[in-house]
Amino acid sequence: xxxxxxxxxxxxxxHSTLPLVLNAIINQxxxxxxxxxxxxxxxxxxxxxxxxxxxxxxxxxxKNIAWEWAxxxxxxxxxxxxxxxxxxxxxxxxxxxxxxPEPNVLENLIKHFDVGVGAVGGSVLTPPYLPDTSAVxxxxxxxxxxPNIQWGKIxxxxxxxxxxxxxxxxAGVYDYNLGLSRVAHREETLFTYGLHRKKYQILVVPDAxxxxxxxxxxxxxxxxxxxxxxxxxxxxxxxxxxKDHTIVVLNCGLGDHIVFSHxxxxxxxxxxxxxxxxxxxxxxxxEAQQLFGGIDIWNIYKKMDQWKWQGSLEDAYRKLYx
Amino acid sequence: xxxxxxxxxxxxxxKQNPKNYPYWEELIELIDEPIVQVGVTGEKQLVSDFRxxxxxxxxxxxxxxxxxxxxxxxxxxxxxxxxxxxxxVLWGPSDPLIYGHPENINLLKGREHLAKNQFLWWExxxxxxxxxxxxxxxxxxxxx
Numbered sequence: 436x437x438x439x440x441x442x443x444x445x446x447x448x449x450h451s452t453l454p455l456v457l458n459a460i461i462n463q464x465x466x467x468x469x470x471x472x473x474x475x476x477x478x479x480x481x482x483x484x485x486x487x488x489x490x491x492x493x494x495x496x497x498k499n500i501a502w503e504w505a506x507x508x509x510x511x512x513x514x515x516x517x518x519x520x521x522x523x524x525x526x527x528x529x530x531x532x533x534x535x536p537e538p539n540v541l542e543n544l545i546k547h548f549d550v551g552v553g554a555v556g557g558s559v560l561t562p563p564y565l566p567d568t569s570a571v572x573x574x575x576x577x578x579x580x581x582p583n584i585q586w587g588k589i590x591x592x593x594x595x596x597x598x599x600x601x602x603x604x605x606a607g608v609y610d611y612n613l614g615l616s617r618v619a620h621r622e623e624t625l626f627t628y629g630l631h632r633k634k635y636q637i638l639v640v641p642d643a644x645x646x647x648x649x650x651x652x653x654x655x656x657x658x659x660x661x662x663x664x665x666x667x668x669x670x671x672x673x674x675x676x677x678k679d680h681t682i683v684v685l686n687c688g689l690g691d692h693i694v695f696s697h698x699x700x701x702x703x704x705x706x707x708x709x710x711x712x713x714x715x716x717x718x719x720x721x722e723a724q725q726l727f728g729g730i731d732i733w734n735i736y737k738k739m740d741q742w743k744w745q746g747s748l749e750d751a752y753r754k755l756y757x
Numbered sequence: 758x759x760x761x762x763x764x765x766x767x768x769x770x771x772k773q774n775p776k777n778y779p780y781w782e783e784l785i786e787l788i789d790e791p792i793v794q795v796g797v798t799g800e801k802q803l804v805s806d807f808r809x810x811x812x813x814x815x816x817x818x819x820x821x822x823x824x825x826x827x828x829x830x831x832x833x834x835x836x837x838x839x840x841x842x843x844x845x846v847l848w849g850p851s852d853p854l855i856y857g858h859p860e861n862i863n864l865l866k867g868r869e870h871l872a873k874n875q876f877l878w879w880e881x882x883x884x885x886x887x888x889x890x891x892x893x894x895x896x897x898x899x900x901x
Contacts, residue, residue: 688766689813690832690856693839713813739855740876748856 437526437548439541440606441467442519444512445532446475449482452533452648457491459535465542466500467528473515475507511617516626520606521741528603529623533648534559536601543643544603547592553609553635554627556602557643559585573597573639575628575675589639596637598627601645607741609633612670614728618660620667625674629732632678666728673726680706681756684723684733685715691735691748698752705756758791759899760819760844762828764800768880775872775884776830778847784892788899793819795833827899830856837861845898849888851875862898866890 441460445453460470482488482504495502507515519527526548528541544555568587571577573595583599600623609629615622631637683705685692692714699705699715707717708730723730731737738744739751765776778784781803785792794807795816811819816833817840820826826837826844830851837844838858845862846853850872853863865871870888874881 688832690835693832693835696839736876740874744855744876747854751855 437545438524439467439469439526439528439545439603440519440522440524441470441528441530441541442473442516443470443530443532444473444475444507444515447652448532449476449480449485451652452535454487454491455535455648456530456532457488459538460530461491461494461498461500462538463536463541464539465545466498467541468524469501469503470495471503471505471519471522473505473507473518475509475512475515477509479506509617511615511619511622513611513613513615513619513622516622517611517613520611522606524606526603527606528601530601530645531647534601534645535648536645537643540643540645541603543640547638547640548603548605551634551636552605553630553633553637554598554602554604555638555640555643556585556598556600557640557645558587558589559583559600559645559647560588561586561647561649573637575631575678578624584639588644589641592638592640594636595639596628596631597624598637598639599623600647602627604630605635608635610732612727612729613731614724615667615670616660616663618663618667620664621671622667625671628674670726670728677706677726680704682723682727682733683707683717683756684720684727684730685709685711685717686720686723686730686733687735689714694748695752697749698756701753702756758793758823759788760823760826760828761785761792761794761803762796762826762831762833763794763803764796765829765831765879767799769878770880772880773884775850775879775882775888776848777884778829778849778889779884779886780889780892784895787892787896790824793823795819825899827895834858834861845895847889847895849885850879850882864890864895864898 540557547555566582566587568582568584571581571584573584575596584595585599611622612625627637681702681704689711692711696715707715708720708723709715709717710720735751738755744751763781765774768774785803792804794804796809798809816836820837820840820842828834829847834846838860848863848865852871852875853865855875857863866889872882
């Protein structure tokens with residue numbers, strides 16, 4: 436059975452919506468194996484001294500759910516999600532600190548998590564705005580012209596290309612873009628679209644409703660600097676602009692380039708960024724950083740470490756790019 | 758003629774690269790044919806014919822002039838493989854099953870000498886002479 440981590444990133448909501456969210460998680464009909472709360476508050480408190488939290492921790496212990504209160508790096512929620520993504524669990528259920536899942540959400544998300552599925556999400560409702568999303572495609576091409584499919588009631592299982600807010604995903608197969616600013620605008624869209632690009636199915640499913648309170652106070656995205664949003668939006672637009680290419684970033688040694696030259700002919704429509712253009716022609720690495728923010732998702736050594744790789748370097752490149 | 762490519766890339770912390778073979782002088786003493794050393798400026802010269810900072814294209818041409826080549830786990834072992842010129846690679850802490858090519862002769866003293874994590878920067882790994890085969894054990898493979 437898949438090991439499930441439930442991850443909650445929180446900021447400024449100790450005494451408002453976070454307790455409601457934790458209560459909802461504790462009362463799921465299918466419980467996670469572990470709950471981790473990433474505390475991103477500027478002045479974090481020890482919540483073990485708070486009565487209501489003491490109750491939560493006791494219930495978690497009684498239900499044999501491991502839990503951890505982890506202090507975050509204050510670099511934005513994408514860094515938090517990447518930590519959860521790398522904690523060794525099969526699946527991660529990410530829940531916002533103002534998004535309250537109904538009791539059957541995790542049970543119904545996991546029902547659809549077959550081989551080949553990368554992420555599953557349900558409705559994320561914010562009344563009174565409840566658009567009819569039955570005709571929404573959920574494709575990345577339509578992201579500017581239609582509401583997010585999760586904003587409405589989902590009546591049937593549908594394959595889409597991206598999700599937002601809260602969903603269950605396959606851990607360790609794709610990384611969050613750590614080049615985004617602290618506001619991490621579009622982080623979940625980029626992440627789930629990345630899973631889609633890796634040929635995993637992205638699904639929305641019925642009977643998995645989360646009530647998104649959109650608490651105006653606090654929140655992991657409480658930064659308001661416009662430049663940060665613009666920076667992240669530009670990265671997102673660049674990903675869309677080059678979506679028909681396979682982005683290849685060779686921020687590595689000369690020998691690695693030589694090995695990769697044997698893989699390159701099989702890469703579909705490559706757009707190459709290179710350190711050694713005399714071996715493999717391409718654009719400078721700095722340009723990749725400028726266009727896409729973080730380039731760690733193409734770091735072959737990090738990938739091999741993550742995969743506990745024992746095969747050849749050439750085969751690792753094939754896994755990353757083919 | 759034999760090409761030697763004795764050194765892996767310099768480390769940023771100034772320490773010796775743990776992949777560098779420690780017995781080059783002794784091995785060279787045992788080789789009875791002309792040797793060309795390739796490398797970069799600043800590396801220790803081991804033979805009279807030391808060619809530094811050659812472009813990749815010149816190294817490829819040179820490979821076609823040699824009988825064989827011998828080196829460590831550096832870009833040169835990939836270049837020899839890429840050109841289809843068989844050579845000898847002297848392995849220490851890095852794993853030939855990951856970074857090597859079966860088309861080369863990969864001489865590893867033992868897997869117990871491999872670094873535990875193969876994917877960290879090599880600055881984190883200590884250089885140890887005992888990881889490597891002795892020159893007398895290497896010589897027979899150069900005659901092939």
